[in-house]
Amino acid sequence: MDQLGETLMAMYGAMRGRFGDQQWWPSSARLPAGRRKLEICVGAILTQNTNWRNVEKALARLIDGGCMSVRRLDAMRAEELAELIRPAGYFNVKARRVKHFIAHVQQRYGGRIERLLRRPAGPLRAELLGINGIGRETADSMILYAAGRCTFVVDAYTRRALRRHGLIDASADYEAIKSLFESHVPARVSLYNDYHAQWVAVGKHYCRPTARCEGCPLAGFPHDPTAA
DNA sequence: GACCAGGCACATC
DNA sequence: GATGTGCATGGT
Numbered sequence: 743m744d745q746l747g748e749t750l751m752a753m754y755g756a757m758r759g760r761f762g763d764q765q766w767w768p769s770s771a772r773l774p775a776g777r778r779k780l781e782i783c784v785g786a787i788l789t790q791n792t793n794w795r796n797v798e799k800a801l802a803r804l805i806d807g808g809c810m811s812v813r814r815l816d817a818m819r820a821e822e823l824a825e826l827i828r829p830a831g832y833f834n835v836k837a838r839r840v841k842h843f844i845a846h847v848q849q850r851y852g853g854r855i856e857r858l859l860r861r862p863a864g865p866l867r868a869e870l871l872g873i874n875g876i877g878r879e880t881a882d883s884m885i886l887y888a889a890g891r892c893t894f895v896v897d898a899y900t901r902r903a904l905r906r907h908g909l910i911d912a913s914a915d916y917e918a919i920k921s922l923f924e925s926h927v928p929a930r931v932s933l934y935n936d937y938h939a940q941w942v943a944v945g946k947h948y949c950r951p952t953a954r955c956e957g958c959p960l961a962g963f964p965h966d967p968t969a970a
Numbered sequence: 971g972a973c974c975a976g977g978c979a980c981a982t983c
Numbered sequence: 984g985a986t987g988t989g990c991a992t993g994g995t
Contacts, residue, residue, distance in 0.1 A: 786976090787977095789975090789976050789977090790976080790977040790978065791975065791976085791977045791978080791990090792975055792976080792977085792991090792992080792993095793974080793975040793976085793992085793993070793994070794975080794976065795975090795993075795994075796975080796991095796992060796993060796994085797976090799992095799993090800992095828991090828992075829992060829993075830991090830992070831975090831990080831991040831992040831993080832977090832978095832989090832990045832991055832992080833990090833991070833992080834990075834991085835978080835979085835989085835990055835991095836990090839978080874978090874979075875977095875978070875979080876978085877977060877978050877979085878977090878978095879976075879977065879978090880977070880978080883976080895976085897976050897977090898975090898976075898977085899976070900976095938976085939976090941976090942976055945976085946975090946976090950974085951973085951974075952973095
């Protein structure tokens with residue numbers, strides 16, 4: 743591993759030591775195992791720009807209503823779905839996005855989501871990105887957490903923390919940050935899984951928009967004070 | 971009451 | 984290709 747890789751792994755170790763194994767993707771324990779992957783994919787759409795606590799409420803309403811199945815979601819009208827997922831915010835757009843995803847699974851894979859997720863990571867990513875409402879982070883979350891394939895998920899927390907530590911410049915986009923990790927950090931699903939979750943944890947607790955670095959597990963790491 | 975939260979598509983330049 | 988805007992609830 744090169745020097746940047748060592749730094750990134752040391753940062754991961756520091757966060758992991760503080761926050762512990764994050765056990766992602768969080769899922770409803772009462773849900774049958776066969777519906778877990780579907781729940782992860784739906785949750786990935788619902789959490790777009792939204793607090794996870796609100797997503798949990800929406801997911802619970804879907805499960806309570808017996809709606810966490812491709813068949814039920816496909817049969818449901820968008821307005822009906824929107825009402826159920828209301829707590830997650832942006833409920834009208836997200837209802838359409840879930841419907842787009844579900845229609846794709848129904849039409850191309852006979853409603854069997856595991857058939858979609860079995861595809862190789864590259865083609866799977868391209869296919870997901872072709873569905874309206876699924877962008878890079880949502881696609882990568884589905885690939886890593888539902889399909890169990892090695893792809894690095896980048897989010898706003900990751901970008902902010904890396905900028906503050908001077909590891910990327912302000913112009914670095916999603917793909918640049920993703921390839922930064924994928925070319926310097928060993929490609930292990932369990933590592934990528936928890937590493938992304940650790941960025942979210944550090945972002946929630948310390949690396950907020952208004953900086954508050956006291957006590958942050960990353961406080962001793964390289965820092966560029968001129969970075970945003 | 972302001973600010974923020976595990977983005978994305980679309981319009982416009 | 985870069986930048987701006989709409990989408991919306993709920994916790995701090």
